[in-house]
Amino acid sequence: MADRVIAFDINAARVSGAAEGVRPKPALAPTADTKTPRRAKARSELAAAYAGLLGAQVPAADILEQMLLAVGEASAAVTGASNDEVQPEHIAAVLRVAGMTAAVEQIDRLSPGQWPALAQMTSGQLVLVIGQEHDTLFVYDKTCPDQRAEVPLEDFAPFFSGKIIRARTSLKQLEQRHAPTTSTEHWFWGAFKAQRRAFAEVAVGSFFANILAVSVAMFSMQVYDRVIPHKSESTLWVLALGAMLALVLEMALKLARSGLMDLSGRKIELTVQSLLMDRLLGMKAAPGRRSPSQLFSAMREFSSVREFFTASTIGTLADIPFIFIFLLLVASIGGNLVWVLALGAVLMVLPGFFMQRKMIEITKSTQGASMRAAKLLHEAIYEHETVSTQRGNDRFKRIWEELSTLSAVKSSESRKLASALTYWAQMVQQGTYLAAVVFGTYMVFAGEFTVGAIIAIGILTSRTLAPLTQLAGTLARWANVKAALDGLDAIVCADQVQAESRSYLRAEAIEGEFELRGLEFKYDADGATNIDIASLRVPAGQRVAILGANGSGKSTLLRLLAGVYEPSSGRILLDGVDLGQLHPRDLRRSVGYLSQDVRLFSGTLRDNLNLTQLERDEERLYQALDFAGLGPFLRAHPRGLDLEIRDGGEGLSVGQRQSIGWARLWLQDPSVVLLDEPTASLDTTLETTLVSRLDTWLTGRTAIIATHRVPILSLTTRTLILQNGRMAVDGPRDAVLAHLTKAKAGAGQ
Numbered sequence: 209m210a211d212r213v214i215a216f217d218i219n220a221a222r223v224s225g226a227a228e229g230v231r232p233k234p235a236l237a238p239t240a241d242t243k244t245p246r247r248a249k250a251r252s253e254l255a256a257a258y259a260g261l262l263g264a265q266v267p268a269a270d271i272l273e274q275m276l277l278a279v280g281e282a283s284a285a286v287t288g289a290s291n292d293e294v295q296p297e298h299i300a301a302v303l304r305v306a307g308m309t310a311a312v313e314q315i316d317r318l319s320p321g322q323w324p325a326l327a328q329m330t331s332g333q334l335v336l337v338i339g340q341e342h343d344t345l346f347v348y349d350k351t352c353p354d355q356r357a358e359v360p361l362e363d364f365a366p367f368f369s370g371k372i373i374r375a376r377t378s379l380k381q382l383e384q385r386h387a388p389t390t391s392t393e394h395w396f397w398g399a400f401k402a403q404r405r406a407f408a409e410v411a412v413g414s415f416f417a418n419i420l421a422v423s424v425a426m427f428s429m430q431v432y433d434r435v436i437p438h439k440s441e442s443t444l445w446v447l448a449l450g451a452m453l454a455l456v457l458e459m460a461l462k463l464a465r466s467g468l469m470d471l472s473g474r475k476i477e478l479t480v481q482s483l484l485m486d487r488l489l490g491m492k493a494a495p496g497r498r499s500p501s502q503l504f505s506a507m508r509e510f511s512s513v514r515e516f517f518t519a520s521t522i523g524t525l526a527d528i529p530f531i532f533i534f535l536l537l538v539a540s541i542g543g544n545l546v547w548v549l550a551l552g553a554v555l556m557v558l559p560g561f562f563m564q565r566k567m568i569e570i571t572k573s574t575q576g577a578s579m580r581a582a583k584l585l586h587e588a589i590y591e592h593e594t595v596s597t598q599r600g601n602d603r604f605k606r607i608w609e610e611l612s613t614l615s616a617v618k619s620s621e622s623r624k625l626a627s628a629l630t631y632w633a634q635m636v637q638q639g640t641y642l643a644a645v646v647f648g649t650y651m652v653f654a655g656e657f658t659v660g661a662i663i664a665i666g667i668l669t670s671r672t673l674a675p676l677t678q679l680a681g682t683l684a685r686w687a688n689v690k691a692a693l694d695g696l697d698a699i700v701c702a703d704q705v706q707a708e709s710r711s712y713l714r715a716e717a718i719e720g721e722f723e724l725r726g727l728e729f730k731y732d733a734d735g736a737t738n739i740d741i742a743s744l745r746v747p748a749g750q751r752v753a754i755l756g757a758n759g760s761g762k763s764t765l766l767r768l769l770a771g772v773y774e775p776s777s778g779r780i781l782l783d784g785v786d787l788g789q790l791h792p793r794d795l796r797r798s799v800g801y802l803s804q805d806v807r808l809f810s811g812t813l814r815d816n817l818n819l820t821q822l823e824r825d826e827e828r829l830y831q832a833l834d835f836a837g838l839g840p841f842l843r844a845h846p847r848g849l850d851l852e853i854r855d856g857g858e859g860l861s862v863g864q865r866q867s868i869g870w871a872r873l874w875l876q877d878p879s880v881v882l883l884d885e886p887t888a889s890l891d892t893t894l895e896t897t898l899v900s901r902l903d904t905w906l907t908g909r910t911a912i913i914a915t916h917r918v919p920i921l922s923l924t925t926r927t928l929i930l931q932n933g934r935m936a937v938d939g940p941r942d943a944v945l946a947h948l949t950k951a952k953a954g955a956g957q
């Protein structure tokens with residue numbers, strides 16, 4: 209798509225540095241900068257400069273990534289863009305992602321109050337206008353010493369399209385920047401706070417619904433005490449109509465209330481689910497963190513939290529405070545009889561509170577068993593081949609049966625307890641009714657009470673205690689919810705790769721110089737040291753091989769250098785900056801890590817290659833596959849890039865998976881590459897071809913390669929040998945290899 213852009217040329221238009229009295233004319237020549245990727249890059253730099261002006265330090269590379277994502281499907285749906293061009297709307301969207309408020313505006317007049325803003329010229333070019341003084345605009349120009357050029361308004365105006373992208377620092381960002389972080393809001397309960405308006409409306413609805421609920425009791429009392437003695441048919445119908453109307457209104461209110469509660473419940477759920485996924489994905493891969501099966505079942509248990517906080521539970525809880533209104537009403541009709549109801553109410557819920565601990569204990573052990581069962585199931589399904597070929601069926605069956613028994617016994621214990629609590633509440637409710645009637649009858653005998661009052665109190669007793677019967681059931685289920693929330697707490701509170709409370713160093717580009725100082729690492733805090741390197745320096749652009757026996761620590765060292773693990777003590781510096789200080793986004797962008805075991809995900813091959821979703825140029829994806837040696841196979845494949853990768857990453861051979869790892873790395877184009885046994889699964893022909901391609905590709909990149917393979921050593925100039933996590937040898941490749949050969953020959957004699 210060769211769109212020839214007639215650009216407003218800032219170099220010709222600016223006056224700073226130009227001979228005095230000579231006013232340069234804007235150039236109208238077509239610029240060479242017409243290629244979409246290059247233009248996108250230039251726009252990302254402008255947007256980064258603009259964000260910087262507003263006090264937000266966002267590297268252009270970050271903005272470019274977000275821009276490419278915005279130009280993708282989601283944004284095309286919003287802006288209707290059918291090509292890959294970065295539109296002002298995309299830039300505004302990206303600035304919003306960076307935490308600002310941003311919008312595209314159409315203006316008729318250029319005035320100082322509008323700047324700083326990105327102005328779109330008639331050619332489509334974007335210009336960052338920093339400010340305006342009378343008839344002069346100050347335009348961002350990185351070629352000027354002070355990065356700004358002065359452009360006369362009359363030179364600018366004819367080429368200005370009238371469209372500007374205006375961003376402002378959002379209040380949230382200002383708070384983050386200036387207010388001390390005091391927020392200790394709970395991740396789950398905090399989400400309820402955002403819905404407080406809806407809950408206030410629910411409370412008002414509940415209030416009126418409960419008032420209306422009294423109508424049937426009042427109706428009965430009037431009928432028994434007034435209508436029947438006077439045989440007044442018309443009063444009966446008026447009262448009946450009134451009571452009926454109240455019932456219909458009550459239903460309408462309750463329906464509206466449950467609609468509101470459903471809506472807020474959904475919003476809370478979406479917020480919490482999204483936060484949970486964020487935390488799960490952002491978790492540090494620290495050794496000692498919760499096992500995958502623990503995390504998996506904790507996430508699954510969220511369903512019990514969701515089921516608990518449905519409209520019916522919230523409705524029950526919303527009705528509880530109105531019990532007091534009913535009690536007041538009973539007191540006004542029946543005087544001291546209210547104490548019977550009050551006692552009944554307390555007796556109904558007391559066991560539920562006392563049994564909470566026991567319920568939580570049972571629930572935790574049930575969850576423990578079901579977590580282990582889920583893990584076993586996962587292994588039995590995903591590792592079915594190993595289980596059956598290694599004759600592991602009996603072991604799996606035995607453990608499954610043990611866990612099923614344990615889980616069945618514990619669940620039945622918990623069900624029994626829950627039913628007992630509900631039956632108890634129902635019995636006490638009926639008992640309270642009996643007691644109220646007996647008490648009331650004595651009062652009738654004493655002439656203090658009418659028959660209508662007994663009937664009304666009977667009805668009010670049921671209404672008063674009904675929410676408490678449901679509360680007993682709710683308390684029985686609370687144990688499940690509490691255990692689930694505790695499990696999820698561990699996920700939310702786990703250390704994050706990118707901690708919210710701290711600021712990181714942003715690095716636009718990483719050269720790739722590593723320096724290790726007193727580095728120690730232990731997988732198990734009480735165990736032996738797995739890596740112990742006093743000092744090591746790898747200059748930028750050097751290619752280093754790490755050799756060592758199995759278990760000597762090669763993979764662990766690479767993970768440490770990739771920032772996957774943090775050192776137990778000591779420091780790893782990259783370009784002189786502690787790895788922990790660098791922004792994780794910059795680290796991930798510039799440091800490529802190819803692990804020993806390349807994992808694929810269900811989806812298409814295209815999805816698997818392009819996990820960042822940033823690459824939409826099909827030809828580049830094929831170039832990456834060509835580099836990794838998979839191009840010919842996939843070009844000939846009927847489904848090509850749409851090849852389906854099945855659940856568990858099936859669909860490609862082990863060697864092909866390793867090639868996908870290479871293709872991903874090629875697409876990432878990092879300045880530092882950390883390779884763990886990168887050719888171990890490749891055939892010798894592909895290995896040789898890849899090594900020759902790598903020789904060119906690795907130029908200018910720092911490469912640290914753990915390997916047992918000889919061909920890949922030819923790419924390196926320096927060799928390190930690890931022994932039990934310690935650096936045993938460090939020297940030029942040829943000298944180390946010669947030494948090794950000599951030592952081997954010596955040992956063979």
Ligand SMILES: Nc1ncnc2c1ncn2[C@@H]1O[C@H](COP(=O)(O)OP(=O)(O)OP(=O)(O)O)[C@@H](O)[C@H]1O
Nearest residue numbers: 495731732738756757758759760761762763764765
């Ligand atoms: N996740 C883990 N938890 C606990 N210990 C681990 C873990 N991974 C590795 N180790 C231990 O750390 C040591 C170094 O392992 P590492 O995988 O780094 O070795 P390696 O040199 O890469 O081996 P190989 O050549 O077999 O790939 C080993 O003793 C291993 O038992």
